[in-house]
């Protein structure tokens with residue numbers, strides 16, 4: 040309240056504001072931490088993954104107990120954030136954002152925050168935001184480098200302007216091939232949260248409108264004002280191909296040496312599945328949110344909605360075959 044840019048009125052507006060965060064890994068967890076402590080009144084957090092020990096080097100909301108229990112990140116984040124600020128509404132949702140559920144999961148929020156780790160989901164968010172006229176904040180980091188930019192439909196460039204045009208600005212590598220440092224993640228999350236506070240406290244005139252990129256290893260910082268592309272597929276021609284969903288593959292690669300199987304519209308009884316699998320497989324575990332077992336050299340994690348992540352292969356056929364054998368076709 041003492042900060043002139045915010046003031047008591049700005050703080051009141053933050054308390055009345057809401058936002059939805061897509062993805063709660065490294066950047067997402069850091070953004071959520073900042074916004075919840077700042078007193079943003081309502082935050083919905085979507086994430087499809089669970090906590091693993093290798094996340095702890097950079098994902099500041101999680102600890103060793105979360106990794107031991109293999110808690111879904113949305114569940115672990117909700118618990119931590121409630122302990123940080125009990126006066127606001129926090130809702131963790133374990134879900135994989137896709138064209139079929141994006142309307143239901145993102146509607147009603149005046150701001151969408153990027154905490155994802157992949158461009159398929161970012162383009163989906165961009166198409167939804169541009170079509171609905173809702174601002175969203177792009178943020179990404181890999182290795183020691185990262186960037187952030189606020190997309191305001193009709194006013195600024197959108198993600199498709201940036202990445203589908205000549206001389207596109209983007210990230211080629213992924214964290215799964217070259218890793219990512221904790222400091223760049225937190226720096227990019229701070230850039231994202233700073234702009235979010237302006238949008239949510241209704242002081243939009245203070246938005247800097249720039250794409251800021253930085254590298255904590257080389258010390259190289261850059262700030263540019265991207266131009267809109269008048270022929271842009273999304274904000275120019277209004278062709279929202281990512282929302283149409285026919286491009287959604289049944290099986291996608293997610294992360295290093297793993298395959299995700301999408302199974303929508305089915306609900307698994309995890310305790311019953313645990314009982315059934317335990318008769319043939321030792322060490323089957325479930326925690327009410329997900330069930331996990333090992334068939335060496337693979338490890339399968341199955342969520343309540345039927346979605347599964349198979350580690351130890353990049354071959355969708357192997358994943359499909361093990362899924363059919365143990366979970367059911």
Ligand SMILES: [Zn+2]
Pocket residue numbers: 196197198199200201268271272273274275
């Ligand atoms: Zn555009």
